[in-house]
Amino acid sequence: MTFRLGVIGGGQLARMMVPPAIELGIDIRVLAESEGMSAAIAATGVGDYTDLETVRAFAKTVDVVTFDHEHVPQAVLRALVADGVAVHPGPDALQFAQDKLAMRERLGELGIPMPDWARVETPDELDAFLADHGGRGVVKTARGGYDGKGVRVVSAADQAEDWFAALAEDGRGGALLVEELVEFRRELAQLVARRPSGDVTLWPVVESVQKDGVCAEVIAPAPGSAGKVAEMAAHIGTTIAEELGVTGVLAVELFETTDERILVNELAMRPHNTGHWTIDGSTTSQFEQHLRAVLDLPFGATGHREPWSVMINILGGPTDGDLDTPLRQAAADQPTAKIHLYGKEPRPGRKVGHVTVSGEELDDVVFRARAAAAFFED
Template sequence: MALRVGVIGGGQLARMMIAPAVELGVELRVLAEEPGMAAALAATAVGDYHDVDTVLAFARDVDVITFDHEHVPQHVLTALEQDGAAVRPGSAALAVAQDKLVLRARMAELRVPQPEWAAVSDATELQRFIDEHGGRAVVKTPRGGYDGKGVRVVTAATEAADWFTALNEDARGGMLLVEELVQFRRELAQQVARRPSGETRVYPLAETVQRGGVCAEAIAPAPGATEQLVRAAADLGVLIAEALGVTGMLAVELFETGDGRILVNELAMRPHNSGHWSQDGAVTGQFEQHLRAVLDLPLGDTAATQPWAAMVNILGGPTEGSMDARIGPAMAGHPHAKIHTYGKAPRPGRKVGHVNVAGDDLDDVVYEARAAASVFLD
């Protein structure tokens, strides 16, 4: 009988696990939030991942539970574990990815380099932090933010007044996270795979480009990265994966400062946008690797297959016509490009697909990926 992996969440990350699952002979089952989502091809159930009974019923038909996102509540994760489900990553690890205040405190315990930060409960505390850090700071809601949501650069506490009001109206209370505004030269991402038995593998360090808080491009390996930087990022990724007990893929998002230091920005415990290049640029792509890892199968080789790989996101899509109508022209004009679409309706700022190109010339690879992605935009 085939091994059965249950994925909670029907988005594009679950969708991109389908092909490697077929190749590995793994039965993939998906609990989608609603019909017609990106992973509809593998959606065996539709339901609310906040509902314990719904999730427990789904989990009892699979060997392992994993995730398309990190939003499943802790009480649901705990109920799964108490029911005997193999939850990977587990509730303790996901707690760190789900709450940025927990993340910062845990990284501090591990003595991991990160931006200066504080938990603030009112405008006075926030203003004090801003004043002590050069008059500007980054404020974040601890939970629920992604792709630039729940993040603001502020010069005065009044710019977060609505968030404090929402905290005061919430019976549970709460705090905001404030961080120093890091003067970084670029952003990097380190992907690590870890299986329950402890085996780890690291991918080549990637450089990422963010636009409007959304990952727009990734290049691997990170151009100009020194051996020292590459080794430090890999060691940091493995340290975090092991200390937190991560199982599956871990993406460690990093700032590289002007003096060559790296600081941890955020973590994602699943396949991640910054690792999409590996689908067509590494021996083992991150989606296959995630399945291997959560099933505790031997991990695959993470080496790059070409000197360079570039990923460019298709953000928004065409304002007229469908994504499908653009696939043929994109293929014809850019035969070296690998095009991945998500089955989503175009919408401003929405991730509706991405393009990967791998080759031996960095400029050519980046140009081709950008040009192929542009075919889907007006």
Template sequence: MTLTVGVIGGGQLARMMIPAATHLGVRLSVFAEADGSPAGMAATAVGDYRDAEQVLRWAQGLDAITFDHEHVPQEVLSALVEAGLAVRPGPHALLYAQDKLLMRERLGALGLPMPEWAPVATEAELDAFIREHGGAAVVKTPRGGYDGKGVRVVRSGSEAASWFADVAGPLLVEELVEFRRELAQSVARRPSGAFAAWPVVESVQRDGVCSEVIAPAPRAMGRVADVAEEIAVAVAEGLDVTGVLAVELFETSDERILVNELAMRPHNSGHWSIEGSTTSQFEQHLRAVLDLPLGGTGCRDPWTVMVNVLGGPAGEGLDSRYAKAMAEHPLVKFHSYDKESRPGRKVGHVCTGGDDLDDVVYQARAAAEMVAH
């Protein structure tokens, strides 16, 4: 009997699950937000994921339900569970990916290393935190932020005045961490508890958006790699995450490894695994949510580099630029998300691997630059 996995959300992450599902002989059923979504070729329903009745009608007969994003309301998730459906990760885990304040509280209870943080409900409370932490801090909206949205570096409480007015409840404030670099550790966990971990990777952020990923992270052997994996496994176990979990980390100037953010789904920092690992994060996620044996996570090449392609003004001939870049860089793999181009939006990525890190970085950056411009 063919197994069917339902995916709520029709974005590029659901799109990249389609070939993985095909290879596994698994059917994919996508609940998309709109016609023409990136994963529209697998959409079996189009509607409002905040409407429990619509989602329940779509979900009948699915063997497991997972997500392209973490924004599905708890009441909808609970309705699916009450209907006897296998929701993975479950609402009790996804809650900590939906609310950054709850996430910080839970990770603190687990004793995991984090930046110093606090909930703040007024400009005065934020000013006090800033004074105690060197004159600057990072303020985040607890819910809904991604790709740099919902995050501000501030030096006075007044700089977050609009958020205090618009956001119900307290904001999250964190110390402004002095870090050498950002890392990301992805693991997969089955409902039965089995784990698989990929090598820790280095991610480069520009304007709050992931720009490129190097796998494995240079100079991340021994202690750094061990600590990153230990943290991710502790998060997955402590929060009872099933499927792929990505933990974004800071490696600080004083050699600490701190948890920055987390995602309970395939993540931008893991796209390199499509070409660069024995098992891609998308195949592994499907295996995990179906409680199937997990695949190997070793690297196919000594180095793999993924570079995101960010959009520019619409109507600039993205298709022709892809074709030109393909001709110039035949060893680079190109991924288009079939999304309307606009400044700063992720519309695709490129990936390549090899023995010489400098050359691999050059090839990936050059190919991405050709597509973007």
């Protein structure tokens, strides 16, 4: 029997699911949003993922449906489940990655450590929260934000005036999320995979470095994380995966605070940028593990192939759009670097690829990864 797996969304995450699918003999099919997307090599359809009949027709061609992103509407997801389609992760779990307010409320019920937060429906409520939290805070739209979008650091409610106006125009009684501005030492990420049968596996916690709200570098494992930090991150990740009923890969973005707490920042229920290093640096990549998880296959090992791995995102790329020349230069200069390009046209801030280097000495690995990635800078 050949497993037929359907992926909704044609971005780079779907693209990176293709190699392990081929290795495992999985018939992988992709519903892309438009022609020429990153996962075009596996795209068997192009259509609107918000349209039930489009998604329903795609689901009839596969055994299991999973996702490249978390934006498929709940109504569509629940209709698929009602049709008897195996959807992983399911809508009951995915709702907490789609709605930040719902996520904060549920994690609070579970006793998961988080920044102090509030639901605010009016500018006055936001100003009151800011006054109680040192005059500054982080405001987020409840839905749709990623890679720094839908997130603002504010010191007054009028700095989110347009978001409040949009909520009023929408007429559905929405709200914004406001959080305390956390003093953190660094950002971490814990990746977890969970099967429908309940088995859970984890990779070592990693450190991520952000640039303008976008992940720029990842160091695996996070330096100095052995012991208490790793144990806390693993406990948080496992608890969330089990209590929310996540199936597939879950990424838990974390703050390590200056007073040695570990707090949950964001959740993603899919392979995640902070796990791209696993393609080359782990025995089993997050993409292969995601396939194994959603198909309820036994998990692969998650140990490191080398003591250290460093992943650098290629953001933007050359302004002339030429990726071939820097590819040749980087490959020649850093032959141990693994270069992954996503088939995207360069543009400012866009993730067009990444570079991973693994090795024995962290300083050397960082140098070689940054050196390879530098060839793609404008």
